[in-house]
């Protein structure tokens with residue numbers, strides 16, 4: 001049985017499967033998307049900003065598993081180098 005642990009995230013005491021703690025970015029499409037600029041909320045993807053605000057408001061973490069607007073950053077970087 002998987003172990004659930006708690007820790008403080010965005011000022012919330014949240015529960016998470018221990019083996020997934022801190023790994024949401026590894027499973028989230030946004031981190032390989034040209035639309036994702038998390039350090040600049042003004043230029044950041046509106047979907048990502050909305051999800052982030054919802055996460056902070058509700059004390060949840062929601063990686064993006066599927067997205068209609070995803071554009072590969074690694075593919076673009078690769079093309080620019082060629």
Ligand code: SF4
Nearest residue numbers: 030033045047067069
């Ligand atoms: S377009 Fe989709 S994958 Fe890209 S940053 Fe926005 S929510 Fe994430």
